[in-house]
Amino acid sequence: xxxxxxxxxxxxxxxxxxxxxxxxxxxxxxxxxxxxxxxxxxxxxxxxxxxxxxxxxxxxxxxxxxxxxxxxxxxxxxxxxxxxxxxxxxxxxxxxxxxxxxxxxxxxxxxxxxxxxxxxxxxxxxxxxxxxxxxxxxxxxxxxxxxxxxxxxxxxxxxxxxxxxxxxxxxxxxxxxxxxxxxxxxxxxxxxxxxxxxxxxxxxxxxxxxxxxxxxxxxxxxxxxxxxxxxxxxxxxxxxxxxxxxxxxxxxxxxxxxxxxxxxxxxxxxxxxxxxxxxxxxxxxxxxxxxxxxxxxxxxxxxxxxxxxxxxxxxxxxxxxxxxxxxxxxxxxxxxxxxxxxxxxxxxxxxxxxxxxxxxxxxxxxxxxxxxxxxxxxxxxxxxxxxxxxxxxxxxxxx
Amino acid sequence: xxxxxxxxxxxxxxxxxxxxxxxxxxxxxxxxxxxxxxxxxxxxxxxxxxxxxxxxxxxxxxxxxxxxxxxxxxxxxxxxxxxxxxxxxxxxxxxxxxxxxxxxx
Numbered sequence: 001x002x003x004x005x006x007x008x009x010x011x012x013x014x015x016x017x018x019x020x021x022x023x024x025x026x027x028x029x030x031x032x033x034x035x036x037x038x039x040x041x042x043x044x045x046x047x048x049x050x051x052x053x054x055x056x057x058x059x060x061x062x063x064x065x066x067x068x069x070x071x072x073x074x075x076x077x078x079x080x081x082x083x084x085x086x087x088x089x090x091x092x093x094x095x096x097x098x099x100x101x102x103x104x105x106x107x108x109x110x111x112x113x114x115x116x117x118x119x120x121x122x123x124x125x126x127x128x129x130x131x132x133x134x135x136x137x138x139x140x141x142x143x144x145x146x147x148x149x150x151x152x153x154x155x156x157x158x159x160x161x162x163x164x165x166x167x168x169x170x171x172x173x174x175x176x177x178x179x180x181x182x183x184x185x186x187x188x189x190x191x192x193x194x195x196x197x198x199x200x201x202x203x204x205x206x207x208x209x210x211x212x213x214x215x216x217x218x219x220x221x222x223x224x225x226x227x228x229x230x231x232x233x234x235x236x237x238x239x240x241x242x243x244x245x246x247x248x249x250x251x252x253x254x255x256x257x258x259x260x261x262x263x264x265x266x267x268x269x270x271x272x273x274x275x276x277x278x279x280x281x282x283x284x285x286x287x288x289x290x291x292x293x294x295x296x297x298x299x300x301x302x303x304x305x306x307x308x309x310x311x312x313x314x315x316x317x318x319x320x321x322x323x324x325x326x327x328x329x330x331x332x333x334x335x336x337x338x339x340x341x342x343x344x345x346x347x348x349x350x351x352x353x354x355x356x357x358x359x360x361x362x363x364x365x366x367x368x369x370x371x372x373x374x375x376x377x378x379x380x381x382x383x384x385x386x387x388x389x390x391x392x393x394x395x396x397x398x399x
Numbered sequence: 400x401x402x403x404x405x406x407x408x409x410x411x412x413x414x415x416x417x418x419x420x421x422x423x424x425x426x427x428x429x430x431x432x433x434x435x436x437x438x439x440x441x442x443x444x445x446x447x448x449x450x451x452x453x454x455x456x457x458x459x460x461x462x463x464x465x466x467x468x469x470x471x472x473x474x475x476x477x478x479x480x481x482x483x484x485x486x487x488x489x490x491x492x493x494x495x496x497x498x499x500x501x502x503x504x
Contacts, residue, residue, distance in 0.1 A: 062415045062489050062499050066437055069486035076414050088414075159488075160465070198486065200465050200476050346466050 009033070009043040013050040029121065038119040038135050041085035045077060063090055063138050065145040068197045071155025072141055088137040089119070093130040093156035094148060095189065098182035099169045100125060109151045117144040127222075129166025129208075130156035160352075161199035162192045167209035168216040176286065177211035178229030178299035179327035185209045187331050192338075201342070202349035206308075212295065213281040219307070219318070224355050225338065226304040226318040227330070231296035234276040235285070241292035242272045256285050300326040302378075303337065306356025316356040319364070323378035340371040405431045415489070417499040424453070424496030436483060436490040445482055445494075448472050452487075452495040462492050462500045 017026045029046075032039035045056050061074020073091040080087030094110070110131065114120055119135030126132040136144065145155065156164035165188045168174070170181035188207060189196070195205075208219035211229040219226035246252055252267040264278035265285060272292075274285075286293045303325060304318035325333045345355045348362065348370070359367045368375055400419060403412045408431060411419040416435055418424065429449055433441055441449075451472050455463040468487055469476055476487075483490030488500045 058414075060499065060501055062417075064485055064489055066484040067480060069480070069488060074415065194477060198476050198480055199488075200469075202464065202466070351464055 009040050009047065011043050011047045014043060014047050032120045035115070036120045038085040038089065039121055041083040042089070042119065042121075042135065045079055045083045045086055048079065048082075057089075061090065063141060065142050065155070068155060069199045070158040070161045070197060071145075073158055075135075086135065089135040090138065090141065092118075092133040092136070092141070092144060092148075093126070093128065093158055093164065094133060095154045095156040095164050096125055096129055096131050096166065098167055098185040098189075099172050101169075101172065106151075110148075110153065113144065113147045113151065117147070128156065128163060128206075129217075130164050155197070157196040157199075157204075159199040160201045160203050161197070161205070162195035162201070163204055163206045164196065165189055165207040165209065166217055168211055170209075170211040174211060175290075176214065176229075176283075176295055178231055178295055179211060179301050179330055181209040181211035181227075181229065184227065184330055184334075188334070191335065195342075200346075202345065203352045203354050205342075205345075205355065209301075213283045214287065220304060221307055221315070221317055222309060223307050223318065224305065225334075225341070226307055227301050227334070228304065229295075230281050230300065230302050230324065232298040232300065232324050233296035235274055235279065235296060236294040237272060237274065238292050238294075239271065242289065243270070245289050245292055250289070256288055259284055298326075300324050301330055303334070305341070306354075306359050308354045308356050312352055312354070313357055316354075316360070318356075319359075319381060320378045321373065323376060337371070344370040403432075403435070405434070413499055415499055417493055418496045419498070421496055421498065428496060429494045432494050436485050436493060438483065438490070438494075441494075442482075444474075448474065448479065448482065448487075448491050449495045452491055452497065456495065456497050462488070462497055 011026070011030075014026045018024045026043070029039050029043055033043060049056055056077050056079045058076045058078050061076050063074040064070070064072045071093050073093070075089045075091060077083055077086050077089060111120070111122065114122060114133050117136055117140045118133055121134040123132035123134060133144075148154070165185045167181040167185035171177040172182060188209075195201075205225070206223045207225045207227070208217045208223035209227045210217050210219045213228055213230055215228055219228055242252070250256075252272065256272075257263075257265045257267050261282050261284075262278045262280045264275040266273050286295065301324075302320060303322040305321045306316050307318035308316050322333065322337070341355060344367065345358055349355070349358045353361075364379065365375065368379075400411050401414060403410045403416060410423065410428070410431070413419060416432075418428065418432070430441060433439075438445070448468070451468065452462060463471070465476065465487060469479070474482075479487050479491065483494070492500050
C-alpha cells in the first residue's frame with residue numbers, strides 16, 4: 001500500500017521511544033510504514049495519543065469470519081476521519097504451531113499474506129501464544145482467512161472460548177521435558193476445535209502445557225488449566241559430575257543447598273545427599289548443575305487449575321488438582337477431567353467468571369465434589385505452613 | 400453514525416452493523432438485516448432463536464449466555480452456527496435488534 005499523502009508522519013514524541021539500547025516498537029512500525037500506509041496512520045494516531053494523553057481506540061468491536069465466533073478482535077479508531085487508514089484496524093489471532101517452530105518459508109508466506117491484506121504488522125507472539133496479525137479492515141477478513149487456510153493456518157481462539165493452547169519447546173529442545181508438551185498441545189488443539197472456534201463458555205478458558213517445573217510458558221500464572229511436567233521418583237544424580245562442579249568452583253552449600261526452598265539437600269564436601277520426599281520440584285539445583293542432576297525417571301505431569309491474570313478480579317495462581325499423571329496417560333486423563341470441569345463451570349459459572357473464581361466462590365471441596373475427585377493433601381496450598389492441617393508421619397503398615 | 404440502507408429503508412447502525420434504534424425492531428427489520436449475515440432465508444428455526452434472544456433482552460436488558468440460549472432453544476451450538484454463520488453474538492443478536500453484545504477479547 002502506498003502512502004496517499006506522501007508525507008512522513010511527524011512523530012516528535014514517539015521518537016523518544018526509539019532512544020536507548022533496547023528494541024523499539026516505534027522503530028518497527030516506522031519500518032513497516034515505508035510500505036504500509038496504515039502503519040503510517042498508526043504512528044500519527046499514536047503521536048496524537050501521546051500529545052493528548054488519551055487513547056483513540058474505541059472499546060470493543062464485533063467482527064469475524066463466517067462459521068467462527070472468534071479469532072478476530074474488532075478495533076475501531078475514534079479518530080477515523082483524521083486517520084482513515086486505521087479507522088478499522090482489526091486484529092487476527094492465528095493458531096501458532098506447538099512450541100512456536102516455523103520454517104522460514106512458513107513465515108514468509110504468512111507475512112506475504114498479511115502485506116497483501118493488512119498493515120503488514122505482526123506480533124510474534126502475543127501473550128495468548130497466538131501469532132498476531134495487527135490491523136486490517138472488515139472487508140479483508142474473509143479473504144485473509146481463506147488465504148491463511150490455503151497455507152495451512154487456522155485462526156486461534158478469542159472471547160469466551162477454549163483459547164489456543166500453548167506450550168514450551170518441550171522435548172524438541174529441552175532435556176528436562178518430563179512429557180511431550182508439544183504433542184499434548186497439538187492433540188488438545190485438535191480435540192477442542194469446536195470449543196475454540198465457537199465460544200461456548202461463561203468466559204475464557206486457557207490451557208498451557210509446560211514440560212517441566214521451570215514452567216517456561218508460565219502456565220501456573222496464566223492458564224486456567226496448567227499442565228506442568230514433573231517426576232515421581234528421585235532426582236537422578238551423577239556424583240562424579242557433582243564433584244566436577246565443586247572442583248570447578250561452584251559453592252554447593254551456598255548456591256545450591258542454602259537456596260533449596262525445602263532444604264532437602266546436604267553437601268558434606270564430597271557427597272550431595274537429597275531427601276527426595278522433601279523435594280518440592282523447584283528445579284533450582286537442576287538448573288544450577290544441569291550436567292550433574294536430572295529429573296527422575298518416572299515422569300509425567302501435575303494438573304493444576306484456576307490460574308489467571310487480573311481482569312474482573314485479582315490474579316490467581318493455579319492450585320493442584322491431580323498431583324501426578326504418568327506421561328502416557330495424560331491425554332486420556334485430561335479429556336475426562338476437562339469434560340467434568342466444563343460441565344460444572346457451564347452449569348454454575350456466572351457470566352464472565354473464570355473457573356478459578358468459581359472455585360473461590362463455591363469452595364474447593366464443592367468443586368471437587370462436583371467434578372467427582374477425591375481431595376488429596378497435595379491440593380492444600382503450602383501444607384507445611386497451614387496450622388489448621390496436621391500432618392503425621394504414617395506408622396509402619398498404615399496407608 | 401453509519402446508515403444501513405435496503406430497498407428504500409434506512410437504519411442507523413453502529414460500525415459493526417448493529418441496529419441503533421431498538422424500538423424500530425420488527426420482523427421486517429430482521430429480514431432486512433439477514434442478508435448482511437449471509438442468511439438467505441429466515442426459517443422457523445431462525446425465528447425461534449431470534450424471538451428467544453429478543454424476549455430475553457426485553458426482560459433482562461442483556462443478551463442471554465450461550466449455554467442458556469442452547470438449553471432453552473434446544474439447539475446445539477454448532478447448529479446455531481449453521482443457522483447464523485457469524486454466530487449467536489454477531490449474527491443472531493444483530494437480527495434480534497440488540498445493541499452490540501459486550502464481551503472480552
